[in-house]
Amino acid sequence: MTALVATADDDASVGPEHDSALAIRTSGLTRRFGSHVAVNDVNLVVPRGAVFGFLGPNGSGKTTTIRLLLGLMAPHAGSVEILGGQMPARASDVLTRVGTLVEGPAFHPYLTGIENLRRLDDFDASTDPRTSKQRVAAALDRVGLTAAAKKNYRRYSLGMKQRLGIAAALLRPRDLLILDEPTNGLDPQGTREVRNLVRELAADGATVLVSSHLLAEIEQVATHVGIMSAGHLLRQGSLAEVLQVAQAQIRIETTELDDAIRVLDSLGLLVAERAPGYLLAAMNDIPAERINADLVTAGVPVRGLRVERPALEDFFVQLTGEGFDVVR
Amino acid sequence: MSSVDSAIAPAIGAPLTFRRRGALAYQVRNELALVFRRRRNVAMLIVLAAVPLLIGTAVKLSSPHGDGGGPAFISQLTDNGLFLAFAALTVALPVFLPLAIAVVCGDAIAGEANTGTLRYLLTVPVSRTRVLLVKSIGALSYLAAAIVIVAVVGIVAGLTLFGSHGVTLLSGDTVSFANGLERALGVAVFVFVDLLGLAALAIFLSTLTEVPIGAMAGTVAFVIAFAVLDSVPQLGSIRGILLTHHWLGFGDLLRSQYSLASLAHQLVVPLAYTAIFFSAAWARITTSDITS
Numbered sequence: 001m002t003a004l005v006a007t008a009d010d011d012a013s014v015g016p017e018h019d020s021a022l023a024i025r026t027s028g029l030t031r032r033f034g035s036h037v038a039v040n041d042v043n044l045v046v047p048r049g050a051v052f053g054f055l056g057p058n059g060s061g062k063t064t065t066i067r068l069l070l071g072l073m074a075p076h077a078g079s080v081e082i083l084g085g086q087m088p089a090r091a092s093d094v095l096t097r098v099g100t101l102v103e104g105p106a107f108h109p110y111l112t113g114i115e116n117l118r119r120l121d122d123f124d125a126s127t128d129p130r131t132s133k134q135r136v137a138a139a140l141d142r143v144g145l146t147a148a149a150k151k152n153y154r155r156y157s158l159g160m161k162q163r164l165g166i167a168a169a170l171l172r173p174r175d176l177l178i179l180d181e182p183t184n185g186l187d188p189q190g191t192r193e194v195r196n197l198v199r200e201l202a203a204d205g206a207t208v209l210v211s212s213h214l215l216a217e218i219e220q221v222a223t224h225v226g227i228m229s230a231g232h233l234l235r236q237g238s239l240a241e242v243l244q245v246a247q248a249q250i251r252i253e254t255t256e257l258d259d260a261i262r263v264l265d266s267l268g269l270l271v272a273e274r275a276p277g278y279l280l281a282a283m284n285d286i287p288a289e290r291i292n293a294d295l296v297t298a299g300v301p302v303r304g305l306r307v308e309r310p311a312l313e314d315f316f317v318q319l320t321g322e323g324f325d326v327v328r
Numbered sequence: 329m330s331s332v333d334s335a336i337a338p339a340i341g342a343p344l345t346f347r348r349r350g351a352l353a354y355q356v357r358n359e360l361a362l363v364f365r366r367r368r369n370v371a372m373l374i375v376l377a378a379v380p381l382l383i384g385t386a387v388k389l390s391s392p393h394g395d396g397g398g399p400a401f402i403s404q405l406t407d408n409g410l411f412l413a414f415a416a417l418t419v420a421l422p423v424f425l426p427l428a429i430a431v432v433c434g435d436a437i438a439g440e441a442n443t444g445t446l447r448y449l450l451t452v453p454v455s456r457t458r459v460l461l462v463k464s465i466g467a468l469s470y471l472a473a474a475i476v477i478v479a480v481v482g483i484v485a486g487l488t489l490f491g492s493h494g495v496t497l498l499s500g501d502t503v504s505f506a507n508g509l510e511r512a513l514g515v516a517v518f519v520f521v522d523l524l525g526l527a528a529l530a531i532f533l534s535t536l537t538e539v540p541i542g543a544m545a546g547t548v549a550f551v552i553a554f555a556v557l558d559s560v561p562q563l564g565s566i567r568g569i570l571l572t573h574h575w576l577g578f579g580d581l582l583r584s585q586y587s588l589a590s591l592a593h594q595l596v597v598p599l600a601y602t603a604i605f606f607s608a609a610w611a612r613i614t615t616s617d618i619t620s
Contacts, residue, residue, distance in 0.1 A: 070451050072618040095453035102451070106444025110366065122358040123462075124452045125351035168448065 023048045023176050023207035024069060028078035031064055038064045040231035041078070046209055046224065051202045053218035053239075054211035056228030057320050062211045063103050065228070066180055070100060083175055096126045099174040101182055105165025109154035113145055113164050116153055120168055127172050139167040144193065158185035166194065177201060177208045183217060195221050215313040225312070229320040243315060250288055252295065253278045253304035263298045267291065283307070355458070359466035363432065369470060372428045376474050379424060380416035380482035384489045387412075410495050410508045412486030413479045414582060417519055420478050421575055425471075425523055426551045432470045433530030434543035436463040437613065441538040441620040456614045464531055464606070471527055472520055479516050483509075501584040511581050518578040518591065525571050525601030526551065532609040538620045571601055 024046035031039040039061045046052045056062045067073040069080055071088030080087040085094040107116040117136045121127055127135070140149050143163040148156065156164065162185050169177055179198075183191045191214075198208050198221050212218050218225065219239070226236035235242050249272060254260050257279060261271055264281050269291075273280035283291070288307050295302050363369055437460070440446040449459055495508030503511075529550060533543040554572040557563060567573050577594040580586045 067447075067618070070447075072447055072450060074615075074617065091453050092455060095451055098451070100448070100451045102447055104444070106448055108362070108443060108445060111362075119358050119362070120448060120452055122354045123449055123454050125355075125454075129354060 021048060022046065022081070023050070023083060024052075024209065025081045026065075026069070026078060029065065029068055029075050029080065030077040031068055031073060031075050037231050039068060039075075042228075042231075042233045044226060044233060045236060046207060046226075048207050049202070049205060050207055050224045051198060051222050052207070052209045053222030053225040054209055054228070055213070055215065055218060055225055055316060056211075057213065060228040060320070061231040062228050063180060066102055066178055066209075066211065069178065070095070070098070070102065072102070096124070096172070097175040099169030099171075099177045099179075101165045101169050101177075101179045103180055104184065105161045105168075107153045107161070107164060107168075110152060112152055113140060113149045113156070113160075113167075116164065117168060117171060121171055124172070135171055139170045140164075142170055142197070143167045159187060159190050162186055163190070166197070174201075174206055177206055179208065180211045181213075182210060183212065183214060191217065215316055219312045227316060227319055234319050239312075243309065243312065248283045249280050249308045250283050250291060251278055251280050251304070251306045251308055252291075252302065254295075254300055254302055256300050259298060259300045260295060263294050263300060264291075267294060278304075280308075352458075352462070355454070355462045356465050359462050360469055363466045363470050364473070369432060372431065373474060373477055376420060376424055376428065377477050377481045379420050379478060380412050380485050383415055383419060384412050384482075384485045388489050408494075408496055408508075409486030409488070409490040409492050410483060410505070410512060412490065413482030413512050414515060416478050416482040417475070417515060417578075418576065421519060421522075422551075422555070422572070425474060425478075425519075426526055427548065428474050429467075429471055429523060429527050429530055430544045430547035430551075433467040433527045434534050434547050435540040436467045436531050437534040437609075438537050438540040438543045439534075441618070442540055444620050446620060447618050450618060457610065460531075460535075460610055460613050464609075467531060468524070468527055471523055475516050475519050475523075479512060483512060497582050497584050498579065499583040499585070503584070514581045515578045518581065518595070519575075521595045522575050522577075522598050525598035525605070528602040528605035528609070529571070532605040532612065535609045535612040535616070569597060571598060573597065 022045060024044055026042055026044045029039055029042040029044070030037065042061075042065060044065070054062055054065075064073065068075050069082060069087065071080075071091045074088075082094045083097055087094060107113075108119070111119065114136055117139060118132065121132045121136060122129075137146070137149075140146050143166050145160060145163050145167060148160055153161070153164070162182065166179070166182060169179065182198075183194050186194060195217065198210060202208055202221075202223075210218065210222070222239055224236070224238050225242050227234045227242070250269075252260055255277070257274060260279055261274075264271060264279070267286055267290075269281045269284055269286065271279055271281045288305060292302065292305055295305075437446070440449065440459075440463070446459070450456065454462075492505050492508075494502045495505060495511075496502045526547065530543060530547040533546045534540070537543055551572065554570045558567050558570050558573050560567075574594040574597055577591070580591060
């Protein structure tokens with residue numbers, strides 16, 4: 001494992017205060033594939049106890065980042081610290097406290113659900129073999145798979161496979177759960193259950209990093225978000241903070257559009273959308289009261305004035321660009 | 329942190345400081361169950377067990393019409409049941425056993441990578457060296473089992489079909505049955521070490537790819553290439569470094585006088601392959617990116 005130790009300088013500022021406050025911290029994390037930079041200078045900060053929504057379009061580098069976090073891949077630059085321990089140097093201590101679901105569940109097709117979980121637990125040198133059977137049963141029960149526990153994995157539906165993957169992450173108490181697309185393939189009830197599970201785990205004090213492209217999903221459970229695009233971490237912070245930064249727009253309903261535009265021009269504001277009966281313009285931190293006062297002073301008949309903050313989804317699209325093209 | 333530990337997930341939480349004693353034993357036990365319960369692997373063992381049965385039956389049916397022709401071991405069969413084991417190993421060695429090795433050892437790491445289970449073993453966490461160790465123990469146990477099955481079925485079937493009239497060696501001397509069994513054990517060990525080199529090669533190939541079939545085919549290709557090169561006399565003494573060159577060297581064990589030194593000398597090449605390819609496999613698995 002020593003060959004995998006990151007080459008970047010160890011961050012000297014890492015002290016015990018970070019140790020207790022942060023579940024995940026990367027600095028300057030970079031990983032290339034040929035000339036393509038999949039993860040570019042990412043400084044991820046996930047506070048303890050957070051439910052961190054890790055967002056980004058397909059191919060934006062989320063999964064590569066997760067692989068780097070877990071030591072499955074070596075970074076070309078930068079370092080990773082999980083629960084206060086450097087990765088991958090301290091993987092054997094750190095990872096016992098981390099439950100993972102990386103890029104979908106993966107199990108032996110010819111073993112049953114129970115046998116697959118027993119295999120993982122048999123390989124875990126830090127769990128008590130005497131409690132293995134109960135812990136496996138409890139984990140299966142927690143994800144609602146008890147009825148299918150003795151079925152071969154290959155006969156599982158996509159949703160059942162996903163549940164088994166989550167059960168594997170819950171085989172023992174965890175301080176951190178890294179769940180990559182945990183609701184993939186689940187039906188609406190399953191999605192709801194996973195959402196509740198994430199809430200429960202967080203309520204118990206665990207930190208949860210959930211990557212997803214289902215933004216509405218994330219918005220419901222996340223306390224913090226990070227948004228990746230083309231290998232860069234564009235924004236991160238608490239949900240409120242991140243959305244605050246989201247460009248608010250003002251919607252002005254009036255019949256005299258040209259007059260209103262002149263006023264907005266004088267304030268240095270750009271019109272984003274012009275339609276019969278209303279205008280939409282970026283606010284650039286100018287208070288709505290001020291805009292309103294200027295409009296009235298200029299004699300523009302204002303029928304309605306509304307500040308619109310984009311939902312996470314709109315903000316996400318604003319940041320990462322619209323369209324189906326995979327950003328490279 | 330302590331409040332967190334006990335609260336999350338299953339109520340029956342093990343303390344985080346627990347260190348399982350004899351962790352390797354649990355890991356190996358699980359791996360052996362995986363290898364020996366897999367239907368494909370069981371089927372191959374059955375095919376291997378059939379080799380001595382087929383040879384024995386064929387010789388028994390044809391024996392009244394003369395025992396001439398065929399390899400030296402086979403013509404000895406009618407006199408002595410123990411030789412069925414040697415004959416079966418001789419027949420299984422060039423093709424059947426390498427094929428079994430290619431499948432099981434080639435699948436060792438590549439199979440886990442292919443199903444994606446490798447990344448979950450590593451995040452359990454199990455160190456990469458440990459994964460290689462446990463998977464290798466599983467695959468080599470299978471190799472040992474394959475050889476033992478051919479030998480044991482050969483001995484039992486041979487004694488049943490042809491009886492034991494004292495063991496007449498290739499050199500013409502007759503030794504006691506017990507001495508014959510010792511020699512059979514010696515042959516089994518010799519064959520195991522012979523094939524260890526190939527198993528190491530297959531496991532190394534298995535660390536290179538996420539496609540088990542690739543590692544399996546690569547192993548078989550090496551065996552064929554070795555055999556082809558070995559049949560080119562112009563290559564002279566270079567053939568001595570070919571893995572397959574010494575495979576049938578255990579014939580010496582079936583003569584009254586044999587030199588342990590010369591037998592050991594024959595095992596140098598397979599042991600060298602074993603050392604080289606296990607090192608290469610370790611170097612590969614401890615540094616590679618797990619992208620499956």
